[in-house]
Amino acid sequence: MGRCGARADAERAPLGHPNHIHPQDEAAVEAAYRALATGVAYEIEYRIVRPDGETRWAVERGFPVRDARGRIYRLAGIVNDISDRKANEMALRDADRRKDEFLAMLAHELRNPLAPIRNAIELLDPSRAPSQQSFEAMRAVIGRQVKHLSRLVDDLLDVARIRQGKITLRHEIVELAAALEAAIETVRPALNRKGHTLTTDLPGEPLFVVGDGVRIAQVLGNVLSNAAKYTPQRGDIRIEVREAGDDVLISVRDNGVGIGAETIPHIFDLFVQSEISIERSEGGLGIGLPLARTLVELHGGGIEAFSAGLGRGSEFVVRLPLTRLADAEQASTGAPQAVPNHGGQALRVLLVDDSVDAALALSLVLQADGYEVRVGHEANTALELAAHFQPQIVLLDLGLPGMDGFELAQEMRRRPATAGALLIAVTGYGQATDRQRSREAGFDHHLVKPVSVEEIQNVIASRFPGPQHSASA
Template identity: 50%
Template sequence: MPDLSTVPGSAIADVFDWAATPLGAAATWPPALRTAAGMVLHSRQAMCVMWGAELRLLFNDGYRELLGARAHDSAAMLGRPFRDVWPELAESGGAILDEALRGQATGAVEDYPFTVERNGYPERIYVTFFTSPIHDEAGAIAGLMVTCVETTARVESRNQRDDALERLRLLDRIGEATRVASDPRAIMDEATRLLGEHLRVTRVAYADLEPDNDRFTIRHDWRVAGAISTVGVYSLDLFGSRATSNLRIGRTLVIDDVDRDLAPGDGDGMFNSIGIKAIICCPLVKAGRLAAMMAVHQVAPRRWTAEELALVEAVVERCWAHIERVRSTEALREADRHKSEFLAVLAHELRNPLAPIRNGLELLRLRGGNETVARVGAMMDRQLSHMTHLINDLLDIARVSSGKIVLHREAADLGAIVATAVEAGMPALDAAGHRLTVDLPETPLPVEADAVRIAQVIGNLLTNAVKYTPPGGAIRIAAHVDEGEAVVSVADNGIGIPAESLDAVFEMFTQVARSVERSNGGLGIGLSLVRRLMALHGGTVAAASAGPGQGSTFTIRLPLAGALPRPAGPSAAQAADGAARPLRILIADDNVDAAQSLSDLLALSGHETRVAADGAAALHLAARFMPEVVFLDIGMPGMDGYETARRLRRLPGLAAVRLAALTGWGAAEDRARARAAGFDHHLLKPAIPADVSAVLAAVGG
């Protein structure tokens, strides 16, 4: 390595081709500075010498290559101040070098980042540089010797590990943010925002493919301040033929620079129109069909990394999965809503013809008749009760499933509830010739429950025992206390249940041993309703059986409550079988048979009745007849029962008239709407005579 301290200045100019440059004065440098210059010239490492207060540069080819400056005019750069050559480094790197020149800081600066231009693209690199002072004869620092080593590969390797962990954390955040979301837009909003902020891009958009598979709809886009929204419907053709065909087969579109990577007319127009120069468009193909896309936009050219592409692909997959989950759930909710609406309409339509049948049977009972009429009437009454029970169970299942059942809890004696259920089930028991044994404790079993619903539970278990026990069988109902719980069991000696079906019997529409001879055994919803009602009460139900032919036992358990309140006196409805005097009663129902049969039934009890087929006729009759009680059907054509009720109360002299809704609509919201319209009572078709009598008794003597 030559020692420039002994070489004349002219010779140095020849060697370095530095004629007519400030380096031509190199002969006047201190020997140490000239020696350092020779070392820089011949070294294969990236080295430079900076001398004087202005840090003028002398660098070799390795240093020039490191900074991506080969295309620069080297002759014009040599000997110039550092800050003039690389102004972009002056603010951050200049301070470090100034301190080294003053002798305040020398040594190594590791993994120093800065941006250079390579292959036409800005590129971020890292270097570790070592500085050491060059002293003159007086011992003062005349310059710096700087050796640089590029550490980009090492830093990127470390960064890749860190980035991989950060990507995993990002995917976890997206998953957590979207896992509990119940709205597709909320999922899109969180996923695009988190991805956009992580990648530091201009825009992230999520799109669905339309059914024609030729158009896509951007449902949502996250964007930085000032960027326009791209939400809307577009044609896939806007991407250009080559990109569109790749997207359809699931190949990600990657564009680093729109102007360089896309031919004119091959999709560049779409991106340039929104000021975008770099794009990742990741398609998602499901079942061989393009289903969704996620696009990442950048306003400036950008060289995308493989890791960034993989991240976008992972995000669109997860985003789509969560969106489809929410959409599927919403579709199920919508289907369930339609099912509930259908069941409500079905129940209404089925209850309408049951009403005149119930009234007709009561007329036959009151008028009396021969033995055959009495027997047939009793048979029809049992079948009518069975059909009404099926309709009620079907509706209750829909209400429980949609969360529309509201329990009216109060302190009640479980023994009394059992007695009520047994009384209701006696006709079916007698018809089948079963022997019933009831074993209740002498002391009350206090529970906090909806007495009507628990009676329904026990009634369904009793009905189940009746259906699945051969004629002349034995059924036993027993109640007792066990570890702070009230326990009721319904046991039979019927067909039994296989061990593998003990839990399945509580599923919807399930019947064990369904066969032709038992095809009239019901819909298979009674036990499902039992389990759901018990769950609402915080209780349980379980089935047990020794196997086929060995009978079965169903057991319900409810938490015991405190002491029961003192029994109240009999209500007006309980104390009187109908009104104490004849009443003027108006009946309005578009079902003529139902209205007329109820009128005949009430007339038989001495009441004066009038019948109207619609709301307008009811108002006309009421103004002249001045009824004391009005039974109104809700679903009348034209003016419905709600509006008719409101207008009736506005008629002179009828503000206090007793109004009873007589309808097939029995949901909680229907009852609430009836109360709001001014009804005093809500009777569900076919109304049982006792309920009608209770309405009349409420009018008073």
């Protein structure tokens, strides 16, 4: 019968000569040609290697052509280049694989803090007669784990904001040493837990940058956290700060597990972690370094990663543009404002949350701190309580059944008993649109769960100077 038309077409196709079919695909292509010779049509995808070494993907369709009597009188075929389509398919498969890996890691990371919290709750059961030492230790455990959970959620929200272009930076003059000190403070528990030695080498004169002090501290904290995570017990981490023309370079160097040459080009990609992160897992979602890169670039700087290879440590260098100050007092150190301390009567607080457990826990803490507290779980009850109680402060969840928190806040602003109250939204909704809606509804402040009592007290102190739990009635 001679050579089939499909194979002849393949030889003439711009993809390359069939002798250059990828070795892994040769057997399948030959089997398809043999089947066609017996009158069986085929469609097959395979790779062709060009003379210059480039690999292309082809789809080949072969079929017999029959005469009026149904007899095969020739074979025909078509070859198309599908390299672009295959590249897109592979990219989608890779993205899907990374998504699945990320979701698995997210589930792992969210479950991890729940175990010590659960154990702490069991240990604090009165039937076990916990000692004061145990009580304090478990309280610290729960506090650390809640902070860790909050950080995971904050990172996820930051990723969403970045991808939507909604990250907003404050522009102020920031002393770099203060931002670095804040970053070290956030990572200090991890450093202490693993026994790392941290050394710093800073210039004798202060250096200043223009930007968002909190975000700059977040960048440095993420890089330090990465170093602590991937450095074995009792490792060495060194921070070096130096001027380089109009920029400042902050180097974080460790003697940890290092980075493979194939990983370095992707180390700042979203959801990418070291291949050995499962074996040496210290937590994390592969978000910290991508966030750091984006935030640095928003400040007009850059970040690079270096490593001599696996087992030989790594170095991350953050570059930020310097600013020259005539008066260093302009710098923002990020130090919290002191809360004035004056005497007075207990403040009246109305707490409205449909979560019975959340409301009970917060009300007990507030009462222990000296506030007079009433609790409601839905809007109508809250309005009835407010009419008699006349609260000075209202802590209000937004996701209430029936009349939601936005509508309830508007109604409270219309009623004399609560028209002048300090309205604080305490909610799990933290997007910019949620904050805008809360302002429009009449809230004075918008706090995102989980909220610490210190945050609530600081907000209250802005309206009622004095002890955080009291003021003039």
